[in-house]
Amino acid sequence: MAKGDFTRSFAEWMRGRNGADDVARLSTWVALVFFLIGLLAANTVCEVIALALLVYSQWRMMSKNIAKRARENEAFMSALGPVRPWVVSPRAAWTESRSFKHLACPSCGQKVRVPRGKGTVRITCPKCHQKFDAKA
Template identity: 40%
Template sequence: MFQKLGRKFQQFMIGRNGPDDLARFSLAVAFAFMLVSVFVNDALASQVLMACAFAGVAYCYFRVFSRKKANRFKENRAYVSLRTKLTAPLRSAYARFKEWKAYHTTHRIYRCEQCGQSLRVPKGKGTVKVTCPKCKHSFTAKS
């Protein structure tokens, strides 16, 4: 029974846009509006939030069942481009933080007293003599 229903739905979806990133985002925003409307005490504000949630769900269904795939593709591409521009700095900052954290658990960073060059020394080696490769200044440091 469910297999027959699944095949009928697959046939129905042929030529339609289907779920994409913008449809998922509109559904998530609609869910957020619904959730916020539960906690709002004002009846009018709650109704407005539920109306916005309903509009988000309706827009999601419109996108999923639309037959104008080229138009929906352009809209989704614009959304993904905007999302990438907004989230790229956060992703790169997170990657830099992870790299910094991994790097600083295995090495200590010192600055050359003469030229200010950053020098890394492996941790756990005791007192070591560090020589700057830039100006050849030597000093001792604890690793």
């Protein structure tokens, strides 16, 4: 069997399945962390948690109830709040945090993004047009 055949039949088999969503990816990473801790600390409980998370993430990827998995994924991701970008793409979140500062408008609370390293800047809130100074 050629390599292309395997890739094609795997793609065929994965059709209509959920695949690796954010929750599945996150639980795979957390499983890996627990597995390493379990290995280093010779802790069986950590290894069992790692195995359970791994089984759960595999089950998510294989699941054919895509609509339900998508709802769960979205509910979980929105529950993360400001941590979300760090879970979705840690590298992009890191780059973003190095080049921008996120501030809240003092009068309406609207979040604004200002470039870092520009000293004190005058910001006009895009929502209520209130002007305020901030160190960025």
